[in-house]
Amino acid sequence: MAKNANTPKTMESNHRVASFLSTALFVLVSAIIAFPLLAGLTASFRPAREIFQNGMSLNLKVKDWSLHNYAYLFTKFINPKTTDSVAIADSNKYFMWYKNSLILTITTVVLTLLVCYFIAYGMTMYKTKLGNFLFFMVIATMSVPFEILMLPLYQEVTTIGLINTNAGVFLPGLCAASTIFFFRQYMQGLPKELLDAARVDGCTEYGISVKIMMPITKPAFASMAILCAMGSWNNMLWPMLVFRDTNKFTLQIGLNTLLTPYGNNYDLLIAGSMFGIIPILIIYLIFNRYLVAGMTSGAVKG
Amino acid sequence: MSKAKKLLYSQKIAPFVFSLPFCLSLLIFWLYPLVTGILMSFQTVDFGVTQWVGLQHYTKLAKDPFFRTAVLNSVEYMILTLLLLVPIPMLLAVLIESRITKARGVWKIIMYIPALTSVVISGMLFRLMFSEGAGGQMNQIMQWLGQAPIPWLKSKGTGWVALLLLCMWRWTGVNMLYFVSGLNSIDGTLYESADIDGANAKQKFWYITLPLLKPTTVYVITISVFAGLSMFLESFMLWNGNSSPKNIGLTIVGYLYKRGIETNELGYACAVGVVLMVIALIINFVQLFATGTIGFKKKED
Numbered sequence: 016m017a018k019n020a021n022t023p024k025t026m027e028s029n030h031r032v033a034s035f036l037s038t039a040l041f042v043l044v045s046a047i048i049a050f051p052l053l054a055g056l057t058a059s060f061r062p063a064r065e066i067f068q069n070g071m072s073l074n075l076k077v078k079d080w081s082l083h084n085y086a087y088l089f090t091k092f093i094n095p096k097t098t099d100s101v102a103i104a105d106s107n108k109y110f111m112w113y114k115n116s117l118i119l120t121i122t123t124v125v126l127t128l129l130v131c132y133f134i135a136y137g138m139t140m141y142k143t144k145l146g147n148f149l150f151f152m153v154i155a156t157m158s159v160p161f162e163i164l165m166l167p168l169y170q171e172v173t174t175i176g177l178i179n180t181n182a183g184v185f186l187p188g189l190c191a192a193s194t195i196f197f198f199r200q201y202m203q204g205l206p207k208e209l210l211d212a213a214r215v216d217g218c219t220e221y222g223i224s225v226k227i228m229m230p231i232t233k234p235a236f237a238s239m240a241i242l243c244a245m246g247s248w249n250n251m252l253w254p255m256l257v258f259r260d261t262n263k264f265t266l267q268i269g270l271n272t273l274l275t276p277y278g279n280n281y282d283l284l285i286a287g288s289m290f291g292i293i294p295i296l297i298i299y300l301i302f303n304r305y306l307v308a309g310m311t312s313g314a315v316k317g
Numbered sequence: 318m319s320k321a322k323k324l325l326y327s328q329k330i331a332p333f334v335f336s337l338p339f340c341l342s343l344l345i346f347w348l349y350p351l352v353t354g355i356l357m358s359f360q361t362v363d364f365g366v367t368q369w370v371g372l373q374h375y376t377k378l379a380k381d382p383f384f385r386t387a388v389l390n391s392v393e394y395m396i397l398t399l400l401l402l403v404p405i406p407m408l409l410a411v412l413i414e415s416r417i418t419k420a421r422g423v424w425k426i427i428m429y430i431p432a433l434t435s436v437v438i439s440g441m442l443f444r445l446m447f448s449e450g451a452g453g454q455m456n457q458i459m460q461w462l463g464q465a466p467i468p469w470l471k472s473k474g475t476g477w478v479a480l481l482l483l484c485m486w487r488w489t490g491v492n493m494l495y496f497v498s499g500l501n502s503i504d505g506t507l508y509e510s511a512d513i514d515g516a517n518a519k520q521k522f523w524y525i526t527l528p529l530l531k532p533t534t535v536y537v538i539t540i541s542v543f544a545g546l547s548m549f550l551e552s553f554m555l556w557n558g559n560s561s562p563k564n565i566g567l568t569i570v571g572y573l574y575k576r577g578i579e580t581n582e583l584g585y586a587c588a589v590g591v592v593l594m595v596i597a598l599i600i601n602f603v604q605l606f607a608t609g610t611i612g613f614k615k616k617e618d
Contacts (some may be wrong), residue, residue: 016441024498028365030417032520033417034417034418034419037412037415037418038417038418038419040412041409041412041413041418041421041423041424043422044409044424044428044489045423045427045428048427048428048430048431048486048489048490049430051439051442051443051446051486052429052430052431052434052442054442054445054446054454055438055441055442055445058445063515068452069454070445070446070447070448070450070452070453070454070456070519071442071445071448071454072447072452072454072457073445073454073458074455074457079449104547122612130338133335133338134335134336134338134339136335137331137332137333137334137335137336138332138336140332140333141328141332143332144422145332145333145336146332146336149336149339150422152339152343153339156343156347158598158601159347159351159594160543160546160547160593160594160597162547162549162570162573162590162593163351163590163591163593163594164346164347164350164351164352164354165573165577165590166354166357166573166577166578166583166586166587166590167349167350167351167353167354167357167587168350170347170353170583171345171346171350171353176517186346186418187342187346188346189338189342190338190339190342190343190346195339202579219326220326220327220328220331221326221331221334224335245432245433247431248435249434249436250436251435251436251437251550252549252550256578267435267436267437270435270437270438270441271437271554274437274554274557275443284441285441288437288438288441288442291438292433292438295433296430296433299429299430299433300426306429307425307494307498307506311478
């Protein structure tokens with residue numbers, strides 16, 4: 016059906032019908048895709064006990080809506096004079112996890128981008144055999160699933176003493192193959208004459224990489240920043256191994272611990288989940304156009 | 318400038334300085350764990366005492382019914398996601414990039430949003446949507462259709478409906494965007510000349526779009542193979558832990574996690590990892606060979 020709708024028969028009315036059908040299809044697909052998130056959002060206004068027992072109902076029961084879950088999430092944190100000590104501990108923890116995630120994400124993004132930029136610069140801007148070999152290794156690392164390295168890496172990180180630290184989480188992924196790959200693709204399209212001009216002007220090799228090339232590479236930084244931020248904010252498997260201490264947990268691991276079979280934390284869980292999407296959603300809506308450029312670089316050139 | 322400093326700043330040495338972090342990272346965080354992982358699969362580690370056991374773990378794996386379930390589940394999941402997440406996003410991309418669709422930017426933005434959610438959040442949402450009680454949304458829909466409520470996550474067929482829908486929900490928009498960028502790289506004049514030659518939409522799709530979209534398709538298939546084979550967290554979240562009823566959600570990585578982390582049998586878990594790597598490499602090699610990405614012809618670029 017989809018393909019028939021694409022048939023641009025030259026007749027005006029046919030075109031209009033096709034246009035209507037195609038647009039309608041995307042309205043439908045978008046509605047289906049938006050549904051789980053909207054359901055989660057509406058559920059976050061409803062009594063948690065009921066959500067746990069009955070699931071998220073199609074009947075929105077707007078009459079029962081309240082900001083109770085969010086109030087619980089925020090006020091217990093802001094006003095710690097409440098008598099419910101468990102609630103204080105939980106809610107305090109939520110924002111602690113939030114803060115941990117923010118710090119970890121910002122550190123990861125800044126360091127990963129800088130490191131990957133310089134690596135890609137070295138590979139692309141000089142014609143050396145080493146560069147070609149290292150690029151081959153970039154591809155090689157991309158074709159080994161991380162999960163295989165996970166256990167030995169876990170042992171290694173424990174031995175080095177990086178367990179339970181942010182460094183233990185971000186160091187192994189600092190030289191991200193996909194990020195190096197993207198920077199390389201981007202820099203290959205830049206004129207190398209700039210380098211020679213700068214050299215004539217007495218700029219050092221390292222000065223060129225920072226003062227000349229980095230400003231031109233800004234769009235690449237933007238697209239990699241958002242992909243890297245998304246990956247780091249939502250990362251779960253590896254941080255789950257590295258962080259042992261509940262005070263060190265990232266938001267995702269913390270939310271996971273709230274998901275108990277007893278359902279006693281669903282108020283925090285559902286409001287906290289919805290609130291946990293916000294940072295990444297904001298970044299996405301602002302940098303949306305860079306994102307598309309970033310994620311598609313590998314796909315087009317192959 | 319001193320001689321050493323001059324050398325450090327020379328064009329000969331600079332590329333090595335730039336590459337140093339990658340070389341270090343490659344050795345410490347890739348090659349070392351990879352080699353130890355493979356070595357550990359031939360060892361048993363008990364309270365720090367390492368013992369060589371040869372192929373024992375592998376012969377045990379061959380007879381391990383849980384491992385067989387895990388491999389079958391992972392391969393099945395991979396095949397199903399390939400069937401769902403390659404053709405559908407491709408057709409949606411063709412459709413959204415044809416001029417007939419209105420407000421294309423809006424749909425692209427909405428369809429990508431699920432990829433922003435973490436597995437924890439999306440897993441929780443789908444758990445709640447597919448909850449057993451009559452009050453969950455899916456069961457309410459079943460009720461409208463005149464069916465009795467279904468304990469969705471309790472059996473494989475219905476549990477996998479939830480699992481695959483979760484996967485489609487998160488990745489359809491992402492894969493569509495890959496195809497959209499692939500489509501944008503196709504030279505538009507090809508379609509114009511096809512129009513002059515009187516080709517219809519179907520012919521244009523088969524003889525222009527599909528062949529020229531091949532690099533993108535190969536890329537999407539490659540990442541889907543890896544993602545499908547190493548799927549773990551989706552099932553971990555949907556079934557609230559690593560123990561699903563009758564192991565319907567057990568995957569290779571889930572089994573690796575169970576043995577390596579939960580029961581602390583590192584050697585055995587590493588053997589699971591090595592098998593996963595071999596399966597992934599074989600499938601990808603066959604796939605790249607079949608699509609002609611690698612082969613005997615001279616490589617371009």
